[in-house]
Amino acid sequence: MTDQQLNALLKELTLEEKISQLLQLAAPFFDGSGTEGQITGPMASMGINDDIVKNTGSVLGLSGAIETISVQEAHMKKNRLGIPLLVMADIIHGYKTIFPVPLAISCSWDLEAAERSAEIAAAEASAAGVHVTFSPMVDLVRDPRWGRVMETTGEDPYLNGEFARAFVRGYQGKDLKNDLTRLAACVKHFAAYGAGEGGRDYNTVDMSERQLREYYLPAYKAALDEGAELVMTAFNTVDGIPAAGNKRLMRDLLRKEWGFDGVVISDWGAVKEMIPHGVAADEAEAAYKSLLAGVDIEMMTTCYENHLKQLVENGEVDEALIDEAVLRILELKQKLGLFDNPYRGADVNREREIVLSAEHRQAARDLAVKSCVLLKNESVLPLKKEQNIALIGPFAQNGDILGPWSWLGSKEEAVQLYDGLKAKTSRIVTAQGSDIESVTATQLEEALSVAREADVIVLALGEHSDMSGEAGSRANIRLPDAQLELTAKLKSLGKPMVAVLFNGRPLDLHGVYDVVDAVLEAWYPGTEGGAAVADLLYGDSNPSGRLTMSFPFAVGQVPVYYNNFNTGRPQGAPDAQVRYVSQYLDIPNAPLYPFGYGLSYTTFAYSDASISSDRMALGQSLEVTVKVTNTGEVAGEEVVQLYVRDVAGEVVRPLKELKGFRKIKLQPGEVQEVTFLLTEEQLRYHHSDLSLLSDAGEFAVFVGSSSRDVLQALSFQLIK
Template sequence: MKDGQISRRAVLIGASAAAAWAASPARAMLLQAGGKKLPAAVESLLAQMTVEEKAGQLTLMAAAWSGGAAVTLNPAGASSNFDGQLAEVRAGRLTGVFNGNGAAMAKRMQTVATRDSRLRIPLLFAADVIHGFRTVFPVPMGEAASFDPDLAERTARVAAVEAAAAGIDWTFAPMVDIARDARWGRGVEGAGEDVLLGKLIAAARVRGFQGAKGLEAADAVAACAKHFAAYGAVEAGLDYNTVDISERTLRETYFPPFQAALAAGAPTVMASFNELSGIPATANEWLLTEVLRREWGFDGLVVSDYTADEELIAHGFAADAREATKLAFMAGVDMSMQSGFYIKHLPDLVARGEVPMARLDEAVRRVLALKVQLGLFDDPFRRIDPAREKARVRTRANLALAREAGSRSIVMLKNEGGLLPLPRAGKKIALIGPFASGLHDLIGPWNVYGTDAEAVDLATGVKALVQDPALVSVTAGAGLDGPIPGGIEAAVVAARAADVVVLAVGEHARMSGEAQSRSAIVVPPAQMALAEAVAATGKPVVVLLRNGRALALEGAVLKAPAILVTWFLGSEDGPAIADVLFGVVSPSGRLPVSFPQATGQEPYHYDHKPTGRPNPAGPLQEYKTHFREFPNQALFPFGHGLTYGEIAYSDLDLGGGQLSADGKLVVSATIANSGSRAAEEVVQLYIRDVAASVTRPVRELKAFRRVALKPGERKQVQFTLSRADLLFIGQTLKPTVEPGKFQLWIAPSAEAEGVSGSFELV
């Protein structure tokens, strides 16, 4: 059935949907229970539901009526039949769908649910709104480079407003996995390698998606913290691979961002694909029940990832579909996504006493509770409005925010000789590389509803800012994955004719994201050959890196005097890059992931342990911790990023140097900009517990602050430490802190000295 045919049929629904809902049993029960008194209303519904209808409330499927990227991302859904899916709705065998095709589709399906099904329970519409809806913002890792949770909250808010206008109630975001192996492609969806930054960004995105007025607001979407847990720790950075780490590492590194998301109000959690110490997360009772529910007190909904319950069979953990259903459900997965296992097997498992009715009712209560929270029992069509859908997307204000977010996500790695910013007049500029122009690889991976065709490319952004666009030449030089005939020769000619080369190279969008692990995290060979040839012309080169992960830079790319990390910046990609290139905006992004010396250094993270044989400062020594070729340090560390100012740190004040168990310690440093341009510095506070009953990292980020500095301006930046900032997971696997000496740095990155000293916890 074609979309156009369905749209015409949907128009005929009219006001009958509202009338049908007003007379529905679910609506009547809600009113009898006092409107929003959830328990009584839910219990009334439960008492009338058959076991199959209960299993239906726990079954979520990809929308059969989808379009665009959803067809690729959800191939099983793309081949489904929409009329067949409507029949499932009528029969009460479906709780909702995800990644559907907008308000017209949602209105059609919701009308069937609330008019034709027996209990007329509203459907739930979900989607992967990862970094924007139709207005696309920087990929999450790129946006995390802003080191600005407020920005993350604002972009999530716009994404929610646009998505909700298209009928979406629930987003499978934020991804809060800590990612410490750049080979893993899904790191692009998260906030990087650091726990503190991960926690702050996770909470901000939840607040943004859900808004300040409550989930029932028509512009709110429910957040889903994913993937629980430790998906970012897969062996060898290989997607879906095994995870085997200590409980201490789980509690210290991988759990905190989830706890932050739940504390911010996320009502749902998605179980991860990976196994954890031999037990797949989807069937891990310790993880989903002991920790999440009993220890943390989470009373919301747990959903599987896409067919993850089915994958228990391939894991070798379940013998067949029936056993997989039982294992996942009894471990704590309330809702099954896409496999269809719950609707197929739960009724029989309950009938035979293998799954208690109490457990089934518990899961259904959680689903119904979410629907009540979202206001669907008050008005199932509250987010379904085709006119509003058109009016709220890609507004001027939304696109302006995309441009702001893009420019603030860019990280300047190098700027030798003050090559940047480029002048807007009088210079011939050669834009060279596969990302120099064209409506491709702009919005990046994992966006279902935005398109590159609606985004703005680099060449357009640059030509809009320069005084004379005729002085800008554009040459591809190489393809995304291989050479093009005559490409390098044409690029060399263009470079020789220019005053400066802007070389746009890196990864295309399909190199990052789910199932896109890379064994070598380098710029592709054909693009490296292009870079070498362009560099050989002797013209000054500005490298623009297109990437969804940390890269191991080498050769002419690394040697270029100026390097900007530009990620995938979304709808306003080209204008955002141009703003930084020409100094309209001073770069203020900082790396949320460490760039390694080489791929073989992965997994690498700045807060590693020192080992018993750390290499002292200076030359590499025999029988110390380092690779043969380079020290155990990053090429460009976490937190690194330059501005157009000249920044210096001085005057460390340790506030007396002692912190009492119930007191506060105020530390400060002076940050000065001696340059001729305004700058925005991200001042970072790190500590190290020198000696503890459990070994501690060489540094840990404890706070950061963005500071705007005019030319010649100096500011004192203060941080306040308390005992809580020094907690770690002790030998008993409980948070603890011990008296002793702590080193402290106020610095521009995790491996910079900045100003440093020590204090004592007494």
């Protein structure tokens, strides 16, 4: 269908039909869905009837080729002009082959593997008939109390942007219309959803525009520059206005300044939620404000459906605004080729062939290996095949390792840790030891009995999936007391202990890291999680993951992040008095484990760092070079990280900012010279007037293995 034909189609639509194109409903509303007729309670009270459903523009939550074909077929028969549905779903880190959660994926620092995970997710979901995924989520986050940290890629704007691009490339490929194995990507949540006060989901966000532009907006922009087709609004306020009704955010910044011409969709119920937010008196005002702000699709509330017609007839809303929104939706359907092939991608045979295929499971296993982070190791790992192992803990034989956003993932088909270890050795016994949040005397005694006969105790600890994810905010981010009690009891045996953690957020690890001899952060590692962790524990793979979010020493530090500002009275300043500096009296200022940190079964030494010049002029670039040596006895991968500090800016600048990284593999004794190109553009930031400029003057350059562990600073002058 040509652009001319799309405009002709738009003219054929009645006002009511156009408004219904702006509505998104869940699967049970539609004939042909496996859940049809199950709408009860609040959904039934929405007042949806068949006339509305047959004109609705999109559906979320369909699963499987049979169902999507059935729903689309029934819809096409009823829709007067034969306009197909857009099928959308939460394909966050896999369709049925579940990869590690996005926070874990980012800890791989492997952009190609991240892209491949999105490509596989798209292939499986498109075979099931899905057209759009509500991913990637690129919200920068600094507060581990927020449950949705598991869905982000961490605390750094540069790294978030790189992963945003990788995920979009993986989902969309290069030709959405003809490559039926791809999905349209919807970047979310615009904007600053990860900055809710107190780490509480859906909560208020209040920050300066300079802070917003400097740290929170870059990853959204990166995803859009890579071609993401949709944007989802955030639940939170931005400068006192909920995102779903924020004209300055959506029309002025997103559309006019950034030039985005794709579809904007609300999050679930976010349009109507402007009423409890207190910026809309009723549904009619909510509809008015959201449409004026530029929200094209209203997800799962009916403010548009119930009130836009009257607003147009009253002269309060120009019908041209509705036409713009509908045309964007029709254009997306055209980009996906739905007018030519309404069943785009849906293929029962292909679905049967590729979903959870051996190839996809291997890719999930490989990425899970890369995503785990070794936080501590006092000569107990890797395990030896001749050792007797006691595997104890609530995650020893538990399939709840997929994470809270694994929608169609099967816990029954996930490789549990016991199964992964059993494939490596027969010298293993197991006991549950405790439940996730409770423990009995019988469980403890069984654990002690099993552990007494072992050479090494492997503790499988963590959070059940409901303890993180959306609406999974927690004020106490230590492991539950039951698991800490189990850990303390087993410590009394004096055996070497390894803790493997399955969780969706950085934790306060007191009661674990200070008790055990080794800690492996496995996150929610996905379908092949148990096999991947076993590969690492036995040294068949060498840990290479590095943290992309700091682990706090205590929750009282939060938010704690590496790219923080100095103060006028910094801790440790040579002329500072001991007390009157910016510090806690009872805990360190620094996190327990910093951004970029992670151990290996080998060691790496950095040397001979140099910079190509001590001066940089506008339009020029510098090379930063460092030698990295594998000083251990096994091959390993290292993430070489480049940080920069603007020593004296127009506004205060962070003590360090990540500007580049390289993941390299070295054999024992091998030396590799790593070179980074540093440009003037990388030195720019938003000044007090919001202009994006660099400062003349001194810059410090750091190279190392984490944001904390760097060589002595190099320096250069930027000359203007």
